[in-house]
Amino acid sequence: MTAPTRVETPRWTGQNYPRKEDRRLLTGQGRYVDDRGMIRQGYAHFVRSPYAHARIVSIDTSKLENMTGVYCTLVGEEVKEMSDPLFQIAPPPGGNMVEYLMAVDKVRYQGEPVAVVLAETRELARDAADLIDVRYEPLPPVVDAIAAQEPDAPILHDEVGTNVSWQGTYEYGDIDWALAEADHVVKIDKLHFHRFSSTPIECFGVVVNWDRGTDTIEVISNNQMPMFGAMMIAPSLRIGIDRFEFTSQDIGGGFGIKINLYKQTGVLALLSRKAGRPVKWTETRTEHHLDGGHGNERWFLDVEVPVMADGTILGVKARAIDDAGAYLHYEPLGAVIWSQVLPGCYKMRHFRIDYSQSLTNKCPTVPNRGYSRMQHLWMLERIIDIVAHELGFDPVEIRKRNYVQPDDYPYETPNGCVYDSGNLPLSLDKALELIDYPKWRERQKAAEGTTKRIGIGIGSTLDSGTNNFGQSRIINRELPFSGNGEAAICKLDLYGEVSVALGTTPQGQGHETTAAQVVADILGISPEEVTVIPGFDQARNSYVGFSGTYASQFAVTGINAVIGAAEKLKAEMVELAAMALGASEDEIELAEGHARVVGDPERAIPFIGLANMIYTNNAELPTEVAERISLNCRHVYVPPFDPPDPDRKYGNLTLTYASQIHAAVVEVDTETGKVEVLDYAAVDDCGVRINPQIVEGQVHGAAAHGIAAALREEMRYDEDGQLLNANFLYYHAPSAAEMPHIKTDYVESPSPFTGTGAKGMGEGGGAPLHAICSAIQDALGSDVPVVADSFNPPERVYRLLHGEGLGAGRGVEVVSKEGS
Amino acid sequence: MILAPVEYCRPDTIDEAIEALNSSPDARALAGGQSLINVLKMRAAAVDLLVDITRLEELKGIVRHDDGSLEIGAGVTYAELAESDLLAGDPRAIAQVAADTVDPQVRHRGTIGGNVCHADPINNFPPLMVALGATMHVLGPDGAARDVSAEEFFTGFFTTAVEEGELLKSITIPALSDGASVGYVDLEIGEAAARAVAVVRTEDDQIAEARLVIGCLPIPTRRPEVEQALVGTPVTEEAVAEATAGAAEGVEPLSDADATAEYRKAVIPVVAKRAVLAAAKGGHRG
Amino acid sequence: MDRSDTFDIEFTLNGETVVATVPARRLLIHFLRDDLDLTGPKIGCDTGHCGACTVLYDGRTIKSCMMLAVQADGATIETVEALASDGEMTPVQEAFHEHHALQCGYCTAGMVMSATYLLEKNPSPTPDEIREGLRGNLCRCTGYVNIVEAVAAAAGKETSE
Known part of the structure; x- marks a missing residue:
C-alpha cells in the first residue's frame, strides 16, 4: 500500500476552483465522439429485431449487392466465423452462455442487432438497412423475472439450460434465532425495484478502424471503462489488448451505462476489417433506449424482519430475484456488489438473502448510477419505514436507534466490510433542518382530511466506493481478479511545463480540475499552470486493468495516483535542485514555479532550469543521475485489500463509504394520485472534499436522477417484450421546470483509509427513491397497502389509495409475541 | 435520425400550395414541423413531397372582427399567439394555452394550424377549439372553400376533416358571452x-x-x-x-x-x- | 415553383453568408454538424425533446433537429460558436463557469443558447421563470440547481429558491 501524504496547508485543494474543462465546453469546442471521424470512413447502421424473442430464419442482403455507395454488410453467421464468443464472468450455468458479438440464430430482446450495413453516408446507410430482409419465427417471450424461473418458462439460452443465470445464499449471524427471539416479526410480501436508466444525453458512438497493414484497431468512442471493454472483446476478436488503441476526449454523460459499449465496438471492428476502411457509428436515442442498457430491476420476496420492542431491528431474511435482461453484461457482478452495503446504514447483524438472477427477454442490464447497491438499500429503507408504520415507531427515532453510531467507526459489517467513517445522526439532523421538519409536520396535520395530503420521507444511504474486485470471486471463484487501482503520469516537460495524464475517462466529473488542484499544491504552482491532458488515449496515458471512470472512486484511486506521481516528480525535482543550488534536499521547497532554498530566495532555479538539466544538458550531470531521473513519473495507487473469502462470502469489499441522508416533502393529490415534491434536501458526507462545488454538483445530479426515477422514469415493457418508451417522447426525463430545487449541506468525516481523507462519491445510493417512497407512505398512512414499488406514477398511487397494492391485502403482516 | 428521401417545395401563395398538395396523394403540408418532422424521422408515414407553408403571409394574421370574434391564421405560431397584443387579456384563454405549449423552442416554430391538423390526442388546442365553438376555414383545389365547425373537424385518432389536397387557412373563434x-x-x-x-x-x-x-x-x-x-x-x-x-x-x-x-x-x-x-x-x- | 430533392440555399450563419446545395431531407442539425463542421450544437434525442441542438433562427431559439436544412434559406442562424467574441465569453457563459452549471457539457451548447435568449426576453427572471424558460433543454448531470443559479447570476440576481 502506498500512503499518500496530505499537503499540510493546501492552497488549492479544498477550494471551489472553477473547472478547467469548462471553456471549451461552453464555447462549443468540446470534442465528443460524433464530432470526430477518420479519413475514408463509412457510416454504419444496425438492423434490429422487432421481436423480443425469435428464431432468425434468414437474412437476405442481396438487394445491397452492387448498390452504389454501400460498402458492405455483416450478419451474425459471419460474425460467428470471424470471432469467438465473449468471455463470461459467470460460472456455469450462466457461464455456459454462448454470446457472439451479434445475434446468431436467435434474438432475445427487442432491438437486438442482427445485421449491420456500412455505406458512404449516414443517409445511405439508413436507407440500405431497410433493404435487408430478415425473416423471423417469433418465439414466446418471458419478460417477468419471477415467471422466468418457473419450470415451463421459455428458455432464452438453450446452452444455459435455465433462465437462472446465478444464485447463491448470503447468510450471516443467525436469522432463524433472531426471528424466533424478536418481539415482532414484520413480514412483507413483495417489493419491486423498477427498471430505469439515467439516459446520458449523448448516446453511444464509435469510430473504429481495423488497420490491415499493422493489424491494430484504433477506437474513438465514449466507452467510460475502455480497458474493461478491451478485456472483454480482445479474446473474442482473437487479438491481443496491445492491438487496440482506445481514445476518447469529452464524453456526454455515462452514469455507468457507457460501460456497455464493448459489444458494439467489437462488431464494428469486424465490419471495419471486412470493409477495409474506418467505420463510424452514432447511436440514436431510440436505439439507446432499446439496446444501450438499463439499470437492474429486482424483486424482493417473502421479506421477514425481526424487531425488538424498543425498535431495534435485528436483521433481514428475504429472497431477491434480479432481472438481468437477455445477456450478462457486467453481470452477474451485481449479484455480489449489493453486499458492499449489506446492512445499509444500520447495525443489523443477522441476514439470509437468497439471491438469484433471471434472464428475461429484455435489454441487458448494466451498471447504472448506484449500481446494485441502491436496489438493496431501497429494500432496507422500505423495511425501516414499514416497520415504523406498522409498529408505531417514529421514522426519525427508529433510524437513529438503528444507525451505525459515530463512535462505532471503523465498523465491521456482518460480511466483513469495514465502514470507514461517518456521522449519520448528524447528517439526518441537518437534512431535517434544511426542510424545516417541524413546520412540515404541522402542515401535514393541517392538511389531514383534505385531498392534498402531505408526507415527509427520509432516505439513508451509503455510496460505497473503490471496489475490491476480489468480490467477483464470490460470484465465480475461478476469476483472476482482486484489488483495484488507478494509474497517473506527472511530468515536467522541456520548457518547465507540468502535465498530468490520467487513466480515467471522465464524463463531467471535473478530473482535469481536481487533478490540477492537488498537483498545484504539491509542486507549488497554480492549477492554471498544470495541464491535465483531456481525455484518455491508451497509447499515451498510463492505465491499469481497473482504469476508467465508474463506481465512485476517482477521489480515492485517481487522485491518489495523481498525488503519488506528483510526489515522485517532486522528489526528482528536489534532488536536481539540491544539486544545482548546492543545498541539501531538505532545504529545498517548490514555490512559484521555482525550486528554492528555504529562507534564501535568491538561491533558486526555475522549473525550466530543472527540465534543462535532464532533457537537453545531461553531460553536466553524473550519468547515474541522468539515467535514473526522468521527470516523467508514473504512479499506480493500490488500495489496501485482501481477496475476500468466497466460501463465507466474507471480506472488505470496498474501501470507502460516503453517506447520503435525504429528506423529501411531498404532496399527494388523493383525487388523482399525483405526487408533487414540495421540498427536498440532501446531506452528503464524503469525507474531505477536494473541490466542494464539484462534489455538490454530483450530489445535485445523483439526487435528480433518483427523484426522476421515483416519479417519472421507467423502462416499461409490455407482455410481448415491447419497450413502450423507447425515446424521450414516452420516457419522461425531467426538464428544469419539472424538477424541484435541491437544498444541500454536508458533513465531513475524513476517511482514515485514503491518506487524503477523501472518499469516492457521486452515485448517491439512489437516496431519492428511498426518500420519496418513504414520503408517499407517510402521506398515505397505514390504512392502505404499503408502498411496495420504487416507481410511483399517479396511477400506482391512486391504486394504493383505493386498496390495490403489490402483495396480498396490504402487503404486510405483523406477528408479535404475546405481551409485546 | 435520417428522413426517407423526399421532395420539397416552397410555394409563394396559398393557391400554389394547394396545387402542390394536389400534385401527389402523398404530399403533406409542412407547417412548424414540430410533429411532422418526428413522423418523418420515424418513417411512420409515406410522404413524397413536403409543401413548406411556413412563409405564406396569407396564413399569418390574427384579426379581431367587429362581432368580437377572432380569426387566427393557421400559420400563426404559439409564440405569436402568446405575445399578441390582440390576445392579451382575452378571456378565451388562447394566449395562455399557447404560452403553456411544450417549450420555448417548440413555441417558436409550432403553429395553431399544425396543432389542430395533426390532431394528436395530447395536442392542447383541439379541445379548446371545440369548447370555444370555433369554425375552421378549409381551402381546396380550384378555389373551393368550406367551413367546418370544430366539433365536426376532429374525426378520429390523428385525423381531421381536412382531406387530401386541402389546407386549413384559418380559424374563427366567436366571442364568449359576457361574463363567461x-x-x-x-x-x-x-x-x-x-x-x-x-x-x-x-x-x-x-x-x-x-x-x-x-x-x-x-x-x-x-x-x-x-x-x-x-x-x-x-x-x-x-x-x-x-x-x-x-x-x-x-x-x-x-x-x-x-x-x-x-x-x-x-x-x-x-x-x-x-x-x-x-x-x-x-x-x-x- | 420548383419541386426537387435538392436545393440551393443561401443564409447567414454566425455573421457570414453560406451558400450550399442540400438534399431536401437533410435536417438542419446534420447540415450544421456534418456539412459545415459546426459541432457545437449536439444531437441527444430523436424527437425534439433534449434541446442540445438549440440554435437561434432569426433571433429565436429553435431545435435544429426539428427543421430541414433547406428551411435555413434566407434566414439568419446563430450557434453557440458565435457567442464568445475574441475569446471573451459572454456573461451567461461566464456565469455557467463560475457556478459549475455544466458537468459533461453535452447539453451545454443548447442550454446556453436558451439561457441567452431567455435573458434577452426577460432580463430579470425569477427562478420559476428561469426553469420555465429552459423547459426545452434536458440536462442529466446537474439536476438544474446550478444552471438556475448561473442564469440568475448572469441576470445580476441572487436566487432565493
Whole structure:
C-alpha cells in the first residue's frame, strides 16, 4: 500500500476552483465522439429485431449487392466465423452462455442487432438497412423475472439450460434465532425495484478502424471503462489488448451505462476489417433506449424482519430475484456488489438473502448510477419505514436507534466490510433542518382530511466506493481478479511545463480540475499552470486493468495516483535542485514555479532550469543521475485489500463509504394520485472534499436522477417484450421546470483509509427513491397497502389509495409475541 | 435520425400550395414541423413531397372582427399567439394555452394550424377549439372553400376533416358571452394524460351556461349531459363534483405506458370538476 | 415553383453568408454538424425533446433537429460558436463557469443558447421563470440547481429558491 501524504496547508485543494474543462465546453469546442471521424470512413447502421424473442430464419442482403455507395454488410453467421464468443464472468450455468458479438440464430430482446450495413453516408446507410430482409419465427417471450424461473418458462439460452443465470445464499449471524427471539416479526410480501436508466444525453458512438497493414484497431468512442471493454472483446476478436488503441476526449454523460459499449465496438471492428476502411457509428436515442442498457430491476420476496420492542431491528431474511435482461453484461457482478452495503446504514447483524438472477427477454442490464447497491438499500429503507408504520415507531427515532453510531467507526459489517467513517445522526439532523421538519409536520396535520395530503420521507444511504474486485470471486471463484487501482503520469516537460495524464475517462466529473488542484499544491504552482491532458488515449496515458471512470472512486484511486506521481516528480525535482543550488534536499521547497532554498530566495532555479538539466544538458550531470531521473513519473495507487473469502462470502469489499441522508416533502393529490415534491434536501458526507462545488454538483445530479426515477422514469415493457418508451417522447426525463430545487449541506468525516481523507462519491445510493417512497407512505398512512414499488406514477398511487397494492391485502403482516 | 428521401417545395401563395398538395396523394403540408418532422424521422408515414407553408403571409394574421370574434391564421405560431397584443387579456384563454405549449423552442416554430391538423390526442388546442365553438376555414383545389365547425373537424385518432389536397387557412373563434370564462385543466404524467376544458358563465354564484370538453381522447368530446347538469349548480366543489361525476361516461381513453384507460376514466371527472371550478372562478387554470 | 430533392440555399450563419446545395431531407442539425463542421450544437434525442441542438433562427431559439436544412434559406442562424467574441465569453457563459452549471457539457451548447435568449426576453427572471424558460433543454448531470443559479447570476440576481 502506498500512503499518500496530505499537503499540510493546501492552497488549492479544498477550494471551489472553477473547472478547467469548462471553456471549451461552453464555447462549443468540446470534442465528443460524433464530432470526430477518420479519413475514408463509412457510416454504419444496425438492423434490429422487432421481436423480443425469435428464431432468425434468414437474412437476405442481396438487394445491397452492387448498390452504389454501400460498402458492405455483416450478419451474425459471419460474425460467428470471424470471432469467438465473449468471455463470461459467470460460472456455469450462466457461464455456459454462448454470446457472439451479434445475434446468431436467435434474438432475445427487442432491438437486438442482427445485421449491420456500412455505406458512404449516414443517409445511405439508413436507407440500405431497410433493404435487408430478415425473416423471423417469433418465439414466446418471458419478460417477468419471477415467471422466468418457473419450470415451463421459455428458455432464452438453450446452452444455459435455465433462465437462472446465478444464485447463491448470503447468510450471516443467525436469522432463524433472531426471528424466533424478536418481539415482532414484520413480514412483507413483495417489493419491486423498477427498471430505469439515467439516459446520458449523448448516446453511444464509435469510430473504429481495423488497420490491415499493422493489424491494430484504433477506437474513438465514449466507452467510460475502455480497458474493461478491451478485456472483454480482445479474446473474442482473437487479438491481443496491445492491438487496440482506445481514445476518447469529452464524453456526454455515462452514469455507468457507457460501460456497455464493448459489444458494439467489437462488431464494428469486424465490419471495419471486412470493409477495409474506418467505420463510424452514432447511436440514436431510440436505439439507446432499446439496446444501450438499463439499470437492474429486482424483486424482493417473502421479506421477514425481526424487531425488538424498543425498535431495534435485528436483521433481514428475504429472497431477491434480479432481472438481468437477455445477456450478462457486467453481470452477474451485481449479484455480489449489493453486499458492499449489506446492512445499509444500520447495525443489523443477522441476514439470509437468497439471491438469484433471471434472464428475461429484455435489454441487458448494466451498471447504472448506484449500481446494485441502491436496489438493496431501497429494500432496507422500505423495511425501516414499514416497520415504523406498522409498529408505531417514529421514522426519525427508529433510524437513529438503528444507525451505525459515530463512535462505532471503523465498523465491521456482518460480511466483513469495514465502514470507514461517518456521522449519520448528524447528517439526518441537518437534512431535517434544511426542510424545516417541524413546520412540515404541522402542515401535514393541517392538511389531514383534505385531498392534498402531505408526507415527509427520509432516505439513508451509503455510496460505497473503490471496489475490491476480489468480490467477483464470490460470484465465480475461478476469476483472476482482486484489488483495484488507478494509474497517473506527472511530468515536467522541456520548457518547465507540468502535465498530468490520467487513466480515467471522465464524463463531467471535473478530473482535469481536481487533478490540477492537488498537483498545484504539491509542486507549488497554480492549477492554471498544470495541464491535465483531456481525455484518455491508451497509447499515451498510463492505465491499469481497473482504469476508467465508474463506481465512485476517482477521489480515492485517481487522485491518489495523481498525488503519488506528483510526489515522485517532486522528489526528482528536489534532488536536481539540491544539486544545482548546492543545498541539501531538505532545504529545498517548490514555490512559484521555482525550486528554492528555504529562507534564501535568491538561491533558486526555475522549473525550466530543472527540465534543462535532464532533457537537453545531461553531460553536466553524473550519468547515474541522468539515467535514473526522468521527470516523467508514473504512479499506480493500490488500495489496501485482501481477496475476500468466497466460501463465507466474507471480506472488505470496498474501501470507502460516503453517506447520503435525504429528506423529501411531498404532496399527494388523493383525487388523482399525483405526487408533487414540495421540498427536498440532501446531506452528503464524503469525507474531505477536494473541490466542494464539484462534489455538490454530483450530489445535485445523483439526487435528480433518483427523484426522476421515483416519479417519472421507467423502462416499461409490455407482455410481448415491447419497450413502450423507447425515446424521450414516452420516457419522461425531467426538464428544469419539472424538477424541484435541491437544498444541500454536508458533513465531513475524513476517511482514515485514503491518506487524503477523501472518499469516492457521486452515485448517491439512489437516496431519492428511498426518500420519496418513504414520503408517499407517510402521506398515505397505514390504512392502505404499503408502498411496495420504487416507481410511483399517479396511477400506482391512486391504486394504493383505493386498496390495490403489490402483495396480498396490504402487503404486510405483523406477528408479535404475546405481551409485546 | 435520417428522413426517407423526399421532395420539397416552397410555394409563394396559398393557391400554389394547394396545387402542390394536389400534385401527389402523398404530399403533406409542412407547417412548424414540430410533429411532422418526428413522423418523418420515424418513417411512420409515406410522404413524397413536403409543401413548406411556413412563409405564406396569407396564413399569418390574427384579426379581431367587429362581432368580437377572432380569426387566427393557421400559420400563426404559439409564440405569436402568446405575445399578441390582440390576445392579451382575452378571456378565451388562447394566449395562455399557447404560452403553456411544450417549450420555448417548440413555441417558436409550432403553429395553431399544425396543432389542430395533426390532431394528436395530447395536442392542447383541439379541445379548446371545440369548447370555444370555433369554425375552421378549409381551402381546396380550384378555389373551393368550406367551413367546418370544430366539433365536426376532429374525426378520429390523428385525423381531421381536412382531406387530401386541402389546407386549413384559418380559424374563427366567436366571442364568449359576457361574463363567461374558460377553465383548462390537465393531469400531466410526462405528457397530458387527462384534460378538460370548460366554458362557464355564472350568475349569482350559480352556473348559468356551461360547455365541457374532454381532451386526451381520440376525438375531443363534448359532454352535453354534464353541461345540462351544471346549469343551475352552485359554484361549490361538492355541487360541481356531483354534476361532473359522469364526465367519463361513454368515453374511451387510451392506454399507454403512462396510464391505463381505466385510470384515465377515473380521473376525467376530477379534471372536469377542476376545469369547471376554474372557469367559474374567473378563468384558465384557476 | 420548383419541386426537387435538392436545393440551393443561401443564409447567414454566425455573421457570414453560406451558400450550399442540400438534399431536401437533410435536417438542419446534420447540415450544421456534418456539412459545415459546426459541432457545437449536439444531437441527444430523436424527437425534439433534449434541446442540445438549440440554435437561434432569426433571433429565436429553435431545435435544429426539428427543421430541414433547406428551411435555413434566407434566414439568419446563430450557434453557440458565435457567442464568445475574441475569446471573451459572454456573461451567461461566464456565469455557467463560475457556478459549475455544466458537468459533461453535452447539453451545454443548447442550454446556453436558451439561457441567452431567455435573458434577452426577460432580463430579470425569477427562478420559476428561469426553469420555465429552459423547459426545452434536458440536462442529466446537474439536476438544474446550478444552471438556475448561473442564469440568475448572469441576470445580476441572487436566487432565493
